[in-house]
Amino acid sequence: MTVDLLAKYDPLIAEHAGLLSTGIRDPFGIVMEKVLSPTEAIIKGKHTILLGTYNYMGMTFDADVVAAGRQALTDYGAGTTGSRVLNGTYQTHAACEDALKDFYGMSHAMVFSTGYQANLGMVSTLAGKGDFIILDADSHASIYDGCKMSNADIVRFRHNDVADLEKRLKRLPPEAGKLVVLEGVYSMLGDVAPLPELVAVAKAHGAMVLVDEAHGMGFFGEHGRGVYEEQGVADQVDFVVGTFSKSVGTVGGFCVSNHPKFEILRLVCRPYTFTASLPPAVVASAATSIRKLMTAHDKRARLWEATRRLHGGLRARGFKLATETPESAIVSVLMPDQETTALMWSTLIELGVYVNMSRPPATPAGVFLLRCSICALHSDEQIDIVLGKFEQAAQMAQLALHEHA
Amino acid sequence: MTDRATVYARIIELIEPLNLKKVALTEATTFAGDMEMDSLTVMDLVASMEDEWDIMIPLNMLPDLETIGQVADAVAGLVAKKG
Ligand SMILES: Cc1ncc(COP(=O)(O)O)c(C=O)c1O
Numbered sequence: 001m002t003v004d005l006l007a008k009y010d011p012l013i014a015e016h017a018g019l020l021s022t023g024i025r026d027p028f029g030i031v032m033e034k035v036l037s038p039t040e041a042i043i044k045g046k047h048t049i050l051l052g053t054y055n056y057m058g059m060t061f062d063a064d065v066v067a068a069g070r071q072a073l074t075d076y077g078a079g080t081t082g083s084r085v086l087n088g089t090y091q092t093h094a095a096c097e098d099a100l101k102d103f104y105g106m107s108h109a110m111v112f113s114t115g116y117q118a119n120l121g122m123v124s125t126l127a128g129k130g131d132f133i134i135l136d137a138d139s140h141a142s143i144y145d146g147c148k149m150s151n152a153d154i155v156r157f158r159h160n161d162v163a164d165l166e167k168r169l170k171r172l173p174p175e176a177g178k179l180v181v182l183e184g185v186y187s188m189l190g191d192v193a194p195l196p197e198l199v200a201v202a203k204a205h206g207a208m209v210l211v212d213e214a215h216g217m218g219f220f221g222e223h224g225r226g227v228y229e230e231q232g233v234a235d236q237v238d239f240v241v242g243t244f245s246k247s248v249g250t251v252g253g254f255c256v257s258n259h260p261k262f263e264i265l266r267l268v269c270r271p272y273t274f275t276a277s278l279p280p281a282v283v284a285s286a287a288t289s290i291r292k293l294m295t296a297h298d299k300r301a302r303l304w305e306a307t308r309r310l311h312g313g314l315r316a317r318g319f320k321l322a323t324e325t326p327e328s329a330i331v332s333v334l335m336p337d338q339e340t341t342a343l344m345w346s347t348l349i350e351l352g353v354y355v356n357m358s359r360p361p362a363t364p365a366g367v368f369l370l371r372c373s374i375c376a377l378h379s380d381e382q383i384d385i386v387l388g389k390f391e392q393a394a395q396m397a398q399l400a401l402h403e404h405a
Numbered sequence: 406m407t408d409r410a411t412v413y414a415r416i417i418e419l420i421e422p423l424n425l426k427k428v429a430l431t432e433a434t435t436f437a438g439d440m441e442m443d444s445l446t447v448m449d450l451v452a453s454m455e456d457e458w459d460i461m462i463p464l465n466m467l468p469d470l471e472t473i474g475q476v477a478d479a480v481a482g483l484v485a486k487k488g
Contacts, residue, residue: 132463137448153463156448171461365445 019338024346027357037061038249038377043354049382051372052356056329057218057299058377059249059289069250072284079279084111085266088277096283099290100256104225104240108262111254111283113275115214115243116142118253120149121271122210122241123181127152131177134168134202136160136193138186138364140212152179159186159364162197169205178207184216184227188363188371189322190330192216195231203236210239215328218247218293219300219376244286247293252278252286296376303329303376306383310374313387318401319394322369332358333390335368340399345370347393353386412458412484413477419453420473432474458484 020026034042038058041048059065072092082088093111100109112118123146127133131152135143138159147154155172158164165180172178180202182193195211202209213226221229224247228237238259244252255265266272278286304326311326314333322332335341338359345357348370356371363369372386394401417430423446424430428439436442442450451462454476460483470476 147464152465153461154465155461156452156464158452167456168461171455171459361443361445365449 019342022339022343024342025349027342027345030349030354035060038375039379039382041354043349046350046352048349048352048354049378049386050354051374051378051386052354053375054215054246054373055249055375056215056303056373057247057249057289057293057296058375059247059292062249062289062292064292065249065285065289068288069281069285073279073281076280078281080277082276083273084277085273090277090280090283092280092283092287093277096252096287096290097254099287100254103223103290103294104256105223106240106256107258109254109256110262110266110269110272111252111278111286112272113253113278114251115241115245115253116145117271117275118241118243118255119143119212120146121269122239122255122265123147123179124149124271125265125269126150126208126210126239127177127179131179132172133179133181134165134172134207135181136183136186138188139181139183140187140214141362143181143183143212160191160193160198162194162201165198166201166205169201169207172205174206178202178205179210180207181210181212183212183214184220185214185328185330187215187330188332188358188367188369190215190326190328190332190371191323192227192327195228195233195237199233199236208238209236210241211237212241214241214243214246215330217242218296219303219329224293224296224300244282244289248286248289250282250285250289252282299376303374306376306378306380307331307374309380309383310372310386313383314390317387317391317394318403319390320402329374331372331374333370333372335370335399338368340397341368341370344393344397344399347396348389351389351393353389353393409477409481412481413473415457416454416473416477416480419450419457423450430473432472432477434473435471436473437471454480458487460484460487 032041038055038060039050041050076090080088096111097109119142127150129151132155133147133152134155136159137156155168157168182198185192199209211228216226218224220227239255239257241255244250307326307329311331320334322334358369358371426441436447455462470479
């Protein structure tokens with residue numbers, strides 16, 4: 001007899017079926033039939049405003065970015081069919097790493113096939129047996145998975161809690177190697193880390209620091225390097241991890257650093273070595289996008305303006321938001337339970353607005369969210385349409401709104 | 406001195422508010438199976454035990470700690486090692 005290995009997922013299958021039996025659309029089964037621009041798509045034949053894409057700077061359709069990709073596709077072909085350390089490093093990949101070095105003002109850059117793999121690789125390779133990884137409780141799945149893959153001991157501290165981090169660092173042997181892993185922006189609630197305090201505590205206990213700037217790249221700090229730049233701790237952060245799948249507008253991941261021995265990681269980091277490199281078109285697009293983001297001051301200003309408009313507008317309409325003020329370009333609406341969240345999400349999509357539905361365990365304990373991420377190319381008019389649809393959907397989903405003080 | 410029995414009794418107290426299924430708590434009760442605790446709740450519970458005894462229980466130890474008895478053994482061991 002064969003044991004059905006998928007039987008363990010029966011409870012989840014039942015839960016998902018239960019959700020859909022109420023007649024709502026599948027929040028995890030959206031198909032974009034046509035993508036009209038960074039802010040609009042056709043979904044089930046309906047013109048839809050996209051408000052959950054992390055396409056913060058709207059680079060996906062930037063004419064120069066598209067042209068660079070098209071040219072590389074013509075010149076270098078559709079793919080590399082190889083690992084970065086064998087036949088998979090083309091001129092385009094080297095140029096992309098140069099763009100990253102210039103963007104971050106750092107001496108080393110390593111491009112991975114995704115941000116997930118960048119975290120998986122860096123976290124698991126930096127900390128080995130006998131070392132400690134100290135991570136924020138709300139860390140992204142890729143950081144948790146990197147911990148699982150490493151042979152280090154894993155210590156978790158309460159989200160953004162400086163005192164809790166310090167308490168846990170104090171319990172570790174002073175002579176052991178330590179890696180503190182932080183994120184500039186936490187993508188579920190859209191809140192920003194108090195990096196100066198966290199990094200100071202980490203350094204005081206002899207730890208190296210890695211900051212994931214997936215949701216901060218492009219619009220935090222003078223050069224758009226991320227929250228760590230804006231908060232003035234650039235000289236104390238040892239490694240910055242990021243992704244091309246958000247502000248850069250394509251796909252890929254990376255780590256940048258000034259560490260003199262950084263290059264050896266290319267040979268020991270398995271998620272870098274044992275997978276094919278990105279297609280030339282992708283890295284060529286990324287390089288062009290990264291160089292444009294260096295000076296995208298107007299877009300940054302516009303992104304913050306649109307974010308404030310959405311955050312302020314939702315608050316004024318009585319929605320409960322995860323942060324008092326807009327801390328990043330993620331605005332998360334707190335929802336009471338799974339049913340209301342799903343119904344509200346489904347109503348919004350029928351009304352032509354796409355946001356992300358998030359639930360445990362992706363979210364911090366017990367939190368249900370409708371997550372909006374804003375794009376610099378969202379017009380005031382689009383934001384106002386979205387605000388109206390949110391109000392309408394809340395009524396239809398019978399979501400209680402509260403008087404605003 | 407904190408002996409195994411004292412540790413066990415205190416662990417039961419820490420678990421009680423999280424025992425939403427109200428299952429009987431014994432040495433053999435499992436966190437994921439019997440109590441149906443999700444991984445986040447388990448990690449938070451571990452953090453509270455770390456603070457209770459000022460010890461460190463690395464997350465990578467958790468897969469080996471399935472029952473309350475196993476956790477009590479581990480905590481008692483760590484407390485004893487601390488001296
Ligand atoms: C904080 C964080 N790190 C890493 C990643 C992974 O990025 P990628 O989409 O490139 O795999 C994401 C996005 O999913 C993220 O939110």
